[in-house]
Amino acid sequence: MNSVLSKIGRALFGFLSSLKLAVIVILSLAAVLAVGTFYESLYDTDTAKHYVYGTWWFTAILGVLGLNVLFAALSRWPWKRHHIGFLVTHLGILILLAGSLLTLIEGYEGQMILAEGETGKKMTIKEAQLFFYDVDLGKLEQKPAEFRFDPPDPRRPWATRVLGDVEARVDDFIPNAAEDIRVEADNPLDNPALEIKISGSRTTMQEWVFAREFERQRLNLGPATVAYLELPDLAAFRRLLKEPEAFAGPALWLEGAWIPVKPNLNQPLKTRAGTLTLKNYLSNAAVDPNGLRSVDSERVNPALTLTLETPTGGERHTVFAKFPMLPTVHGEVNSKLRPRLYDFPPDWNASDNALVLARLENGEHYYALKSGGAWREISPLALDKPVGTGWMDFEFSVVQDTPRARIEKVYRKVSVPKGKEGPPSAVRLALANAQASREFWLGRGESRDVDLGPRRLKVAYGLKSKPVGFELRLDDFRMGTYEGTKDPASYESQVTLIDREAQVQDSRLIAMNQPLEHGKYKLFQASYQLNPGGPDYSVLAVAYDPGIFLKYLGSIVMCTGIALMFWFKPMFVQKRIAARKAQASSATAGLSPEIPMEKTP
């Protein structure tokens, strides 16, 4: 029994340390790698990683290589001086493989995308996740939801149970999903929307405009631009057309008077009620532990804070353009003031052909048409009644008037040329518990409130993120160009590194070939987006690679070993030959160290 085992053991050892295995592994590795590069050429790097480089069997080939290298070295025991090169080389390979394994298991990389002025604390990792949040319990659950290579379909859905008793199921997936909208009329809040049709002999277009969805307030439709604005009364509409410059942006309507916001910020204004001061305008207001702040410069939720000093005291108001029904004063104060914020698109009057649709406070609709740069008379709007526009032979009509519109996002598959970044993916998600079930599409980067009976949930679909343990503020992004051209010569991000724990606050430069190292992370300049008129974006790659030291060490050891083997071994062997002149033929087959001499003719 014992002898059988030792026989098997010896045979196995012999096989694992054999040159035959070495050549087989080397050649199969080469073949697999070649296939991998063609995958990459046909699809992309991620696909090649998923189907070749990142698979278990690829790691297994490397594992066999490691064993072979190890046993080959052991099989030379007892080691002689002339083995040095060979041993050092093989040791180097083992260290290199160990480093790679460590990177594979422990390492990760991601991105930090910062706009100028923005501070980042987290890195995003390219693995999609679904986030489920119970609003009442304050409980969050995350599930990995990477469907790129294994998309679910109705016959083979992806399903999981979250937050106790909620069944979550994904049964459809679009890798690159363009967003479209469907308008439903079931919004509990006011949200006026009109569906506009513009038709001419050549073409017909139909599109929704929204008065309070500010990104969809103005649109280009065929030959003209269309804007849907809310206004207090007809006189205000007339004034709007007469003084378009004064209404290119947010304006406050207070006791029958217009106050354009931007020129009057932080200037005391005398009104009948007292001294009014417009404090702060936020284009996309959000509540934050420190109060109200603007998330970004997009016009999504415009808000204005203002104070009114009266002889009897002061009042502080916050006015939201999107929610005029909200009381503007917090707390118990009983104010007579009824401020209303209107947020006009800055470019509603910019084109020569335009249509402005106005919804007055009393719910009536009017319109004004502009063709060739001149406004025509304001007229009342009627549903389904085509009106000649003066833009070639186009007519417009209002197909639907939906005062309580809700936008339901729907997604459409688009094909993206190779090597281009397309729109993000979308999933069709179904949530169900004993009381109710909901089904909807969710695009990556979107979140949604879902009520399942009494339970209030929030779901989001996004990339995994990870705090890096320090803060990084992008102060400036610069792109250098070659003289006389627009070709980039350099990219660099001037950042401030803030690490509260280590009490570091440093100004640093991240540039091509000049990464920033902090903590366990290295940050590199990966990409950028220039944004004329707005803040530029810098894309930093963030990497944590615990195996890098071993990889470097292994590389150095391996290269030293190869050099020893190629140049010093012949020297040792030659010495030995010199010592044993009689036996001219060396025992190490094939490594004939002596230079074969040619006979002189």
Added chain:
Amino acid sequence: MIRMKTFLMLGILFFPAALLAEGERPAPKPGMQVEILREVAIQEGGRKKPFDTFARETVRTITGREKFQGFDPIELIYSWLTQTKAWEKLPILDAGFKPLQEQVGLKPTDGRVAPADLAANQEFQLFMQTVAAKQQEGASLSEIERHAASLMQRLNLFYTIASGSALTMIPQAGGHWESLEKLAERYPNLSAMQAAPTADAKIAGAVQGSLAAYFQGDAALFGQMAIMMRDLLKEQGQIVKDYPSAQDLHREIRLNTVKPFRLAWLGYALAFFLLISSLWMKGKGLYWVGMGLLALSFGVHIYGFVLRMLISGRPPVTNMYESVIWVAFGVVLFALIFEAVYRAKIYAVAAAALATLLMVVADSVPSILDPAIDPLVPVLRSNYWLTIHVLTITLSYAAFALALGVGNASLGYYIFKPQAKERIERLNYFLYRSMQVGVILLAAGTILGGVWANASWGRFWGWDPKEVWALIALLGYLAILHGRFAGWLRGFGLALGSVLAFLLVLMAWYGVNFILGVGLHSYGFSSGGATGMATFVGIELLWVGFATLRYKMLFKPARVPAMGRSG
């Protein structure tokens, strides 16, 4: 005063194109000293270069050759500027790609089409619209579309030259130089120049004077005007503190005119014939003459490199053209070192042959291997890494190329002179030595690439095709070395391996950039040359196949005679 006089004398439009009679074929004009203008600087392609370089590059791009119909490139530019109407009806745009000709119905003369004909070709314009749309969205183009796009580029280049808008030669403060067209707009005529006699006005006058003198065939006046134009532009450049030194300009003109790389391959080719003849000669005389010539050509080769490095300010391995020349350099370098150690002859022969082949290729297909010194993408702007990573990797290609050369020679001996056993054994030993050098350089270069990648892209190894193919090539040679160690690959197998494994090097070197065309090494991407490469690979494979069959016939029966015959 002389200036004023010439102004008055000329008194014609800035670009007197319309004055040429229809149908007249422009020819070089006698006595024009266009070489005066060679050292005028022009800001183009992200750097300042001599007008000489610009003219050569432009003429090469448009016509496909540097010397077109006997014109000096600068004179041809002058001719295009002054005789646009005549030129646009003449076949000058390189349109040699047959499938494109058929696709859009071009009828080229001598592989070229006339700009006016192309501009009026509805089919071509229509085809270009789809190509432009594809380019816009970043989709990859088919071969025919790529050729259409470059033809369009040639057409545009011709007209931007003829209008003067591509000739950004007027130094301006702030970095963006002004074109002749813009200058002409500011100073359309003599009165405008006299109204504001600024430095720019003087330049405008000199430029106009040189054009008019060229047009009228007045060689003496042209010489005067050219000198005036050259000096005024230089003066203006020095005022705005943005003008290359005379030394830099002359250096580049020297590279253009001396053509050291061409001289080098001529020398290599001659050295090859001398050295290969010396194999059959008794005595060492011819061998030493050949070696001397090889060394001399190598010196010229290095001289070219040094000029190029001084001009570009970076190591000469930033594009395919440079890497081909660098590999040729490496091949000769290793051969000279090995020759010094072993006196093997065969190294020198193989190196001379390979270097000639490589340098001829580099010298003869500028549309594929572009010799222009262009700006680098930001990630490559690190001389430190370029030097240690790219030079190492490409030197390994050189060592493997030398192994390929020796391997081919060895195969030749096996099948044509199998009785020369000792010589074959020596060849195989040399082959083995070259491979060893290649392996250590490739291993080190690949790893250094990883170290650089870690510093620029944030990872040591990212499965980029260029990295992967370097690794595949390395694995290929490692398999051969292990096979040799195990005794499976003896002489013939080793020679065979050195040839076949070099195909992996070609894939890593050329294939990744020209065939796969993906990955982060995208700065080296290009297209074309597939036919030439396929021919080379095909010949090698046929040769290897033939050698194997012949080898089997020669050696196998001797080993197993009885079985083979009776069975």
